[in-house]
Amino acid sequence: MNFDFQDFLSFNKMITPTIIKIIFYIGVGISVLMGLFQIIAGVASNFGGGLQVIMGLITLVVGPLFVRIYCELLILFFKMHESLNRINKNLEAAEYEE
Structure with a gap:
């Protein structure tokens, strides 16, 4: 996976999922x-x-479970965002081919 600085500056590349993993361990x-x-x-x-x-x-048992569920819900939003971006790019490419 290549790092594109333009995607980073235009907020097309999300860095928060990596931060969420760190928050999970904390x-x-x-x-x-x-x-x-x-x-x-x-x-x-x-x-x-x-x-x-x-x-x-x-707290020892349920605490990490709740942290995991919360972080998974946050990551879910970013996965949805990435999927929608991929669909959008595919649709744009299909429009140019016509």
């Missing part, structure tokens, strides 16, 4: 850290720590 890392902090705080707590440990375990 989001998963934050979810795991928050889950671990909740578990540690629950274990260190004298009262009511059991619920916090359970919430920490849920």
Whole structure:
């Protein structure tokens, strides 16, 4: 895949999908850290720590899942944009052939 600076300047080439992948890894890392902090705080707590440990375990499992779903939805919009651009270019090429 070639990099065309003109496409970049005219916003035909999107860089956000790459950034979304980085955001995904950061989001998963934050979810795991928050889950671990909740578990540690629950274990260190004298009262009511059991619920916090359970919430920490849920955060460890569900947090990365929600981050993944959110990032996939964002990437879906960019995939749709790329497909529409490809269709548009094909239609323009077909018009020139006629």
